[in-house]
Amino acid sequence: MSEPHETHEGTPYDVIVLGAGPVGQNVVDRARAAGLSVAVVERELVGGECSYWACVPSKALLRPVIAVADARRVEGARQAVTGRLDTDGVFARRNRYVTDWDDSGQALFVKSIGADLFRGHGRLDGPRRVTVTRDDGAQQTLTARHAVAIATGSRPALPDIPGIEEARPWTNRHGTDSSTVPARLAIVGGGGVGIEMATLWQGLGSHVTLLARRRLIPRMEPFAGELVSQGLTEAGVNVRIGVQVSALRRPDPEGPVTLTLDDGSELEADEVLFATGRTPATGDIGLDTVGLTPGSWLDVDTTCLVDGVEGAWLYALGDVNHRALLTHEGKYQARTAGDAIGARAAGRPLDDGPWGDHATTADQHAVPQVFFSDPEAAAVGLSAQQAADAGHRVRIVDLDFNAAQGANLYADGYQGHARLVVDLDREVLLGATFVGPGVSELLHSATIAVAGEVPLKRLRHAIAPFPTVSEIWLFLLAAYQRDQENPQNAST
Template sequence: MTDVVENAEYDVVVIGAGPVGENVADRARAAGLSTAVIESELVGGECSYWACMPSKALLRPVVARADARRVPGLSGAGRGPLDTDAVLAHRDACASHWKDDGQAEWLEGIGVRLYRGTGRLTGARQVSVTTSEGTEHRLTARHAVAVCTGSRAVTPDLPGIAEARPWTSREATSAKEVPGRLIVVGGGAVGVEMATAWQALGAEVTMLVRGKGLLPRMEPFAGELVAEALTEAGARIRTGVSATALRRAAPDAPVTVELDDGERVEADEILFATGRAPRTDDLGLDTVGLEPGSWLDVDDSCRVRGSTWLYGVGDVNHRVLLTHQGKYQARIAGAAIAARSQGVPLLESDRWGAHAATADHAAVPQVVFTDPEAASVGLTLKEAEEAGHRVRAVDHDLASVAGSGLYAQDYRGRARMIVDLDRNILLGVTFVGPGIGELLHSATVAVAGEVPIDRLWHAVPAYPTISEVWLRLLETYRG
């Protein structure tokens, strides 16, 4: 029988101490609300230990070497292999060696009570925390419970998949050795980033993509340029195929993948980067009238529809599965919780106000850290047209900008902006090319700020930088 060691009451209870939960807690405490956070794994969550931080640590040496190879005077220095041990050691350091002492101390430093254990709803505003020792804390939230438990990678239900022991994003970002041969199933951001990293570290990579190309949620040219570079680096990319079965005869044996076209592909490891599911299976959603294992349907303040106290923030609401967007939602939700706790009415008509996560719909930025980098914000041409906007796509070759020629020899890249012809503002921007990730925030400001095209003409880019592409795009638009 579980021993109840505490009955406690807080203004806000947060389930999940990843970057989203941390930010909700931070905003609640800043508003003077007593706050508790529950975490069953590591404080800092998926991003800190198995996603953003370790993956970008793996990719940074890869991209730096690629950049060096394109610069006169450095090209010879960049020809050698990467120091695998050093890269993996740097990755481990960036993941804090999978220890969360620092982040736990930060939470406590801002006055948040941290409960380590599994949090579960037991009724309206009621949360139970079961520790690894089997003891139980029963918490009551006066104002809000915020579910910030994130998402988990899913693998398809294929014959032989259990025996094959496939990698998910967690294994791909934390592996201790470079596989001789790696199959990557999926052509989205995780798939292309991990293919880029492990190919550069010495793996022979084969990508299996069910669709027509890579990065299907971006403009088509983004996936085309990334695929071209991966192929030149030695990766094999198969599109329009699906795995039908897996076989691994022994733990140390290769894995064989059977494809729907009859071909078989063999490798030492296989990564499935094919989707995610909400971590809400054992959350007690049924005790408050919701379906276990479901995504949480929320409004723009991230409050669960039909509830006055339950919030779903970050991946669990399935709005945008990106860390920075989840943190943005957390800031919005924290402000909304604070306002409602003080009886301050929220203005639903205030589209870009402090309590509405409008950017989730209109200005989501993303960088894919491949070589070349791919970055986008807002709508693609297809999305804008399907939404009924009257638009024009304006394209420019990034290689023709003076700054790109200085950045690298034989620079290859492309830029596109989507102009709303009725409102004379930008609905979306996409960049693909070396070193363009840092360009994206300028585009995000333009899209989120709904800056008129005529005003953008007065935002003068410094010479000679790659940012001059803005001037070229505007010149093309004006004709």
């Protein structure tokens, strides 16, 4: 399907954006706000992976699962949960949130802000040139006066193991667009996608086995993976850590798949989902025409300009620069880079120093992430190990959530844990991690504290409303103060 636009071969734009997902849309919006003309090229659905196969559908599917789990944690409400989830209703809810995979609304948004939308496969064709090939084979060449921004995202990375093609494994796309509940589902990978998919499909009625080479969600504090593993196990998931898949067999395309594990055992499942990382969607976008390696992650500076390309015109935003494969992080980069593109186009000086308007400083210091498992796991900034490795002198403050009455009112016998990582020399937060029901709502306050480098002396004056889960802040800060007064009892 092509979109109407009044353009001609070689028509110049100020900015060309490859990819119309949330990241691409944000850089389009900021460039248009700067008064620049913009063309955006999309080869799949306008709205990208996040809108149709990742963040939006997964959270739409997970919410009913978590809502029932929350109800079961409250006396009086638990007795009202008398049956299983209505899977047809859950899938219908998902379908509404992904607009039945119809992107016309998002396409209208792109055009409403004054950008020209080109549907087709966009490839760089030398400096500041992009060739768009439509589904019917017709081609059009666009040129950019100031910038080309790559926001093509990433794809699932499947391991090279015998039988993987025969097994026809699920990826995150199958895990979020399927409307059939497999009786037995094997999930390979213990990162964020793996634990969310395990939470989701176990809640929908699958018997789930989760296989991980090492501890779950390894980029978070160790206790996060331990508590999530405990929660999954209590929900009925068979969590197996320290194993790898060495081969797959599925001789009957409609039959079960057999996984051979490196410990010599075998596991049979009706479907297998691989959540084993991502690879950049840059293999066929013409990187070689500007001296870059096709299929590579793209290194960028603080304004998201691609390293190794002369002329300050090529930007890489979101997953493709591999800084943090998170939609909100990519949108932050896009807003910052879009403003930098506007400043460069107008000949204005850049504010690209730390925390400047044109610097993606948060990439290194204050990236928040949430996994909507049960319990939820949320973190921002540095873990204790990362802070130590970076040479910071730190104090660690750990606390169980049952110290806060608001948490106990939220869920009977609330189980969760919180950690602050404090820079002792400046007395500011370097990182925070929360694990427990509903803790995702605590993360933005922690992000503000980390990004704003709020002194703990000042942070103690931020009054937590009673009785809420956020009371944990009061107890964490009080524990830090006690540690300062009695350092022999503190963790460093």
